[in-house]
Amino acid sequence: MEAVLTEAVALLDEAGESALTFRALAARLGGGVGSIYWYVSSKDELLDRAADHVLADVLRAAEMLTGSDDPIDDLRAIAMTLFDAIADRPWLGAYFMRNTGVQPHGMKLYELIGEQTLRLDLTRRERFHAVSAVIGYVVGIAADMGQQPPQEVRDGEVSREDYLSRFVAQWRAMDADQYPFVHHIVDDFEVHDDADQFSAGLDLLLAGLRLQAGA
Amino acid sequence: MEAVLTEAVALLDEAGESALTFRALAARLGGGVGSIYWYVSSKDELLDRAADHVLADVLRAAEMLTGSDDPIDDLRAIAMTLFDAIADRPWLGAYFMRNTGVQPHGMKLYELIGEQTLRLDLTRRERFHAVSAVIGYVVGIAADMGQQPPQEVRDGEVSREDYLSRFVAQWRAMDADQYPFVHHIVDDFEVHDDADQFSAGLDLLLAGLRLQAGA
DNA sequence: ACCTGAACACCGTTCAAGT
DNA sequence: ACCTGAACACCGTTCAAGT
Numbered sequence: 331m332e333a334v335l336t337e338a339v340a341l342l343d344e345a346g347e348s349a350l351t352f353r354a355l356a357a358r359l360g361g362g363v364g365s366i367y368w369y370v371s372s373k374d375e376l377l378d379r380a381a382d383h384v385l386a387d388v389l390r391a392a393e394m395l396t397g398s399d400d401p402i403d404d405l406r407a408i409a410m411t412l413f414d415a416i417a418d419r420p421w422l423g424a425y426f427m428r429n430t431g432v433q434p435h436g437m438k439l440y441e442l443i444g445e446q447t448l449r450l451d452l453t454r455r456e457r458f459h460a461v462s463a464v465i466g467y468v469v470g471i472a473a474d475m476g477q478q479p480p481q482e483v484r485d486g487e488v489s490r491e492d493y494l495s496r497f498v499a500q501w502r503a504m505d506a507d508q509y510p511f512v513h514h515i516v517d518d519f520e521v522h523d524d525a526d527q528f529s530a531g532l533d534l535l536l537a538g539l540r541l542q543a544g545a
Numbered sequence: 546m547e548a549v550l551t552e553a554v555a556l557l558d559e560a561g562e563s564a565l566t567f568r569a570l571a572a573r574l575g576g577g578v579g580s581i582y583w584y585v586s587s588k589d590e591l592l593d594r595a596a597d598h599v600l601a602d603v604l605r606a607a608e609m610l611t612g613s614d615d616p617i618d619d620l621r622a623i624a625m626t627l628f629d630a631i632a633d634r635p636w637l638g639a640y641f642m643r644n645t646g647v648q649p650h651g652m653k654l655y656e657l658i659g660e661q662t663l664r665l666d667l668t669r670r671e672r673f674h675a676v677s678a679v680i681g682y683v684v685g686i687a688a689d690m691g692q693q694p695p696q697e698v699r700d701g702e703v704s705r706e707d708y709l710s711r712f713v714a715q716w717r718a719m720d721a722d723q724y725p726f727v728h729h730i731v732d733d734f735e736v737h738d739d740a741d742q743f744s745a746g747l748d749l750l751l752a753g754l755r756l757q758a759g760a
Numbered sequence: 761a762c763c764t765g766a767a768c769a770c771c772g773t774t775c776a777a778g779t
Numbered sequence: 780a781c782c783t784g785a786a787c788a789c790c791g792t793t794c795a796a797g798t
Contacts, residue, residue: 351790351791352790352792353789353791356765361764362763362765363765363791363792364763364764364765364792364793364794365762365763367792367793368761368763372792373791431715437719437727440726440727441723441724441726441727444726444727444729444730445725445726447726448725448726454729454730454732454733455733455745456745457729457730458730458734458737458742459741459742459749460746461730462686462689462746463745463746463747463749463750465685465689466682466685466686466689467678467681467682468685469688469689470681470682470684470685470687471677471678471681471685473684473685473688474677474680474681474684497644508656509652509656511655511659511663511672511676512652512655512656512659514659514663514669514672515659515669515672515673517669518669518670518673519673527673527674527677528681530670530671530674530677530678531674531678531681532678533753534674534675534678534750534753535682535746535750535753536753537752537753537756537757538748538749538750538751538752538753538754538756539749539753541752541753541756566770566771566772567771567772568770568771568772576782576783577782577783578772578773578783578784579773579775579782579783579784580781580782582773582774583780583781583782587772587773588772588773
């Protein structure tokens with residue numbers, strides 16, 4: 331079982347979600363295709379378990395970062411850890427924290443985030459909503475980033491920079507009267523850093539939460 | 546072309562993403578499998594175009610709701626419209642506003658959201674980040690919601706209520722010492738409404754933005 | 761209890777051939 | 780210019796058979 335998940339994660343890390351195939355996995359494990367079904371009942375479950383396998387480390391890292399005086403700072407640290415994990419492994423995005431019953435570490439992470447809100451002066455419902463918002467935000471930005479770029483970029487025929495700059499050129503070519511905002515931010519877009527972008531949005535969310543908690 | 550997209554959307558609406566197959570689509574159109582490739586170069590492009598086809602209506606609805614005195618209120622109205630669209634069509638979540646160059650309406654929606662921030666006292670970079678944050682949040686919550694429930698629920702063998710209550714029972718059965726937060730919010734989770742949840746988190750984000758803009 | 765691998769029922773995509 | 784449908788190279792999943 332352990333080996334199945336380790337090899338599955340390796341396959342995902344090396345070549346992305348499309349590379350994880352029962353046949354490819356069986357080949358790496360030196361066995362037959364069918365044997366994987368002894369450990370896992372479907373590909374969906376395999377992906378859930380692979381994701382949760384990786385979340386064990388993420389959870390450990392997140393736990394290390396909590397315990398400061400300020401629960402909102404802790405919330406920030408946890409969210410950043412999650413972001414880093416998905417930035418490292420884009421395939422995680424899709425199977426991240428699905429509370430399916432086979433994701434114990436995902437559940438523990440949910441709990442850890444929630445516990446920070448227990449330290450804030452909020453109603454139960456506000457706490458529930460705050461946690462949903464933080465997780466939703468992380469997943470959303472991650473999904474946006476993890477969007478697999480077109481084939482040519484994946485194959486290395488076109489570099490990420492060229493891809494981005496082609497994008498930027500396309501934006502610049504748009505009608506300035508119809509797209510004032512696009513033109514307004516295109517320079518910032520050109521040099522933007524995903525982590526900064528994530529961090530800035532997270533700050534808005536947490537500022538709203540701090541206001542609500544009166545902290 | 547129009548017919549291809551209309552039927553593709555119909556297929557997606559009726560039975561979800563897995564039902565959209567080149568063979569199924571060709572059958573509905575009364576033609577051969579290969580002919581679809583005349584209009585679209587891959588399945589990914591088909592899904593992009595189907596999503597954008599639907600975004601035309603979303604854009605129109607969103608445009609109707611803007612123009613109030615308060616740009617943040619307008620931002621809120623647009624985000625709510627997006628949320629409703631994805632709630633109606635869970636398959637949209639995954640192909641929502643991918644700025645791929647074949648999604649003109651997605652681009653226009655991005656512009657529309659951005660234009661609201663032009664009315665706020667922010668730096669260019671803050672505007673760029675604010676728009677990313679709002680879209681990221683919408684996509685994230687939508688992805689969470691659009692997560693297809695297990696087979697038994699989809700087949701109607703188990704109702705959504707039973708599924709949710711089984712979930713709740715599982716949460717209640719967890720160790721109260723190890724999962725204080727989960728126990729804290731399980732009652733709220735049991736009766737929660739997705740739209741409320743979305744709305745509450747959006748308010749946090751927008752409160753943070755309002756603070757930043759000093760508005 | 762755990763594994764094998766052929767077989768089944770699908771996919772997306774290509775392409776020579778048609779109109 | 781637009782369409783056809785057989786063919787190809789894959790998939791996930793099942794299952795009788797093995798150890």
